[in-house]
Amino acid sequence: MKKQDLKSLSRKELKKWFQEKGYPAYRAEQIFNWIYRNGVEDFTAMKNIPAELRRELEEKAYVNSNLALEEARYAGDGTVKYLWKLEDGHFIESVYLPYPEEKRYSVCISSQVGCPMNCSFCATARGGLERNLTTGEIVDQVLGIQREISGEEYGLPGITNVVFMGMGEPLANLAAVLKAVEILNDEKGFNIGMRRITISTCGLVPEIRKLADMGLQLVLAVSLHAPNNQLRSKLMPINKKYPIEELLDAVEYYINKTGRRVSFEYILIDKVNDFPEQARELADLLQGILCHVNLIPLNPVREFAYERPADDSIDRFREILLDKGIECTVRQERGTGIEAACGQLRHLRNKG
Numbered sequence: 001m002k003k004q005d006l007k008s009l010s011r012k013e014l015k016k017w018f019q020e021k022g023y024p025a026y027r028a029e030q031i032f033n034w035i036y037r038n039g040v041e042d043f044t045a046m047k048n049i050p051a052e053l054r055r056e057l058e059e060k061a062y063v064n065s066n067l068a069l070e071e072a073r074y075a076g077d078g079t080v081k082y083l084w085k086l087e088d089g090h091f092i093e094s095v096y097l098p099y100p101e102e103k104r105y106s107v108c109i110s111s112q113v114g115c116p117m118n119c120s121f122c123a124t125a126r127g128g129l130e131r132n133l134t135t136g137e138i139v140d141q142v143l144g145i146q147r148e149i150s151g152e153e154y155g156l157p158g159i160t161n162v163v164f165m166g167m168g169e170p171l172a173n174l175a176a177v178l179k180a181v182e183i184l185n186d187e188k189g190f191n192i193g194m195r196r197i198t199i200s201t202c203g204l205v206p207e208i209r210k211l212a213d214m215g216l217q218l219v220l221a222v223s224l225h226a227p228n229n230q231l232r233s234k235l236m237p238i239n240k241k242y243p244i245e246e247l248l249d250a251v252e253y254y255i256n257k258t259g260r261r262v263s264f265e266y267i268l269i270d271k272v273n274d275f276p277e278q279a280r281e282l283a284d285l286l287q288g289i290l291c292h293v294n295l296i297p298l299n300p301v302r303e304f305a306y307e308r309p310a311d312d313s314i315d316r317f318r319e320i321l322l323d324k325g326i327e328c329t330v331r332q333e334r335g336t337g338i339e340a341a342c343g344q345l346r347h348l349r350n351k352g
Contacts, residue, residue, distance in 0.1 A: 004061040005297035007035065008136035010182045011189065017171065019152035021060065027053065029188070035063055036189040037153040039147050066137045067092075077130075079334040081266050082151025083143065086113070090130055093166055094245045095143040097334055098157070103147070103236060106161035109141040113178050117202050119223075119236045121269060122165045124303045132173040138180040141166075142190065162192055164201040165221070169208035181218065194218050200265065205242040205250040212254035219252060221263040221294070222247070226273050227281035235273070248289065255290050262289070268314055271308040279317045293321055 009017060011032050018028040032050055034040040041064045041206040067084040070091065080096040095108040114120065116129035119156075133256050146159050162184055164170040170177045178249045181197055198219040202210065224244075226232035232239040234329065239247075251262050264286065268274045286293070295318055298308045314330055321328045 001060070002057075005066070005134065005136040006031065006063050007066075007139050007183075008134050008179070010179055011186050014207045019100050023053065024151050027249065029064070031057075032186075032188055036183070037155070038142075038184075041065055041151070047289045065140050066134070067140045067145060069144065070150070072148070073343050075334065077334055080145075080148070080309050082141075082148070084141065084144065092133065092137075092141070094145060094335075096145050098149075100157070104161055105159050106155050106156045106163060107142055107145050107159055108165050110166035110168055111138060111139060111164055111170040111338070114167045116172065116238070117169050117238055119202065119225075121179075121225075121235065121267060121298065121301070121304060121306050123304075125181055126135055129168075132176060133168070135176045135179040135183070138176060142184065159190065160192065161196045161198075161201070163198045163221075164199070169202055169204065170199050171201045171204040171211070174207055174210070178214075181216075198263070202236055202238050203247045204238070205246050208247075208250040208254055212250075212257040215258055217258065217260060219263060220251075220260065221265050224264045224282075225266075225267050227278050227285050231273060231278075244285070251291075252289060264291055264293045265296060266293055267298055268317060269310040270313070271299050272306065274309045274313050274338060276316060276320055279320035280324070282324045283321050286326055287324075291327070293326055295321075295330045297333055299333070336348055 006014060013030070015025045015028040016034055018023055027049065031046065034046045040046060041044065043057050043063065044047065048053065061300050064086055067102045069082065070085045071083040072080055078098040078100075082096070083092045084092050084094065086092065090113045092110040092113055094110060097106040097108065110133065112132050113130035115124045118125045118128075140270045142159060142162060146155065150156055150260070164177060177199065181199075184197060196219045198221050199211070200221040200223060202223045208220070221237070226230070226233050228334070229239060229243045253315060254260070255262060266273075283291070295314065297314055298306055299304065300308055318328055318330055
């Protein structure tokens with residue numbers, strides 16, 4: 001009999017599972033509390049659960065981690081890059097990004113093993129897609145990082161923000177991602193506010209519209225990276241299927257449905273998409289859209305020819321957008337010296 005991964009169940013699903021097995025529903029609440037409020041992964045440590053029930057649960061379910069920490073790299077700015085080994089031998093990555101002065105402790109997590117989107121500047125894309133992550137494997141990244149960063153007391157400092165910008169395309173694994181979001185947002189789980197959860201996408205138009213219809217108040221981040229179809233198709237093959245016009249139609253549908261501002265991610269690549277005329281073209285493209293542009297200086301990958309632009313090019317690009325009325329910021333660069341770009345550690349481990 002295959003055991004049930006309890007971390008792949010929302011609190012509502014967990015209560016239903018307990019009731020179907022003939023257990024009181026309140027026991028599910030207690031288990032949920034042990035996992036997410038106390039970081040406990042061993043039934044025997046759950047002292048308010050009767051010993052007989054703990055033994056029965058060990059036969060039918062598990063809460064132990066799906067991930068084994070393979071490697072952690074620490075940067076001087078506090079950033080930590082984690083490489084996790086899954087039970088099937090695959091590797092995924094997560095990043096911890098602390099901003100203690102703002103009382104913000106963010107994690108960037110993966111949704112797939114590899115990625116099928118084949119963006120030309122992304123290390124994850126080199127190996128293609130292996131498989132989707134389960135909800136339990138997604139949630140486990142947050143649990144694992146919380147345990148790693150906690151001091152003497154689990155949950156301190158508590159993770160405040162979750163960003164689905166790690167390995168994979170989150171909207172291509174939408175069901176598992178949304179269930180993970182439900183668990184992370186649950187007031188009896190991590191209790192992370194919906195507006196502190198960001199889902200990134202390279203531009204899967206039908207899934208953006210589906211997400212819009214759900215009316216969730218999370219943050220949608222759209223990877224744009226080019227101001228026109230010709231360049232975007234070169235950088236991001238998904239643009240051939242869903243060109244910019246269709247993508248922006250879906251984004252405006254999302255804004256109208258949710259009332260939420262959308263973030264556009266724009267990786268600045270030296271002498272590729274960082275020219276002043278491209279900044280002006282981008283500003284014209286986004287006029288009238290409730291949005292914010294997040295400019296991201298490229299985190300170089302050894303095997304790729306792409307380079308990070310000079311600081312003056314980055315500043316010039318930003319100033320052009322601001323002058324044309326487009327809200328934008330340059331993302332603070334973190335973890336450059338620890339292979340923190342998406343997929344770098346996994347790629348190095350797979351090569352070895």
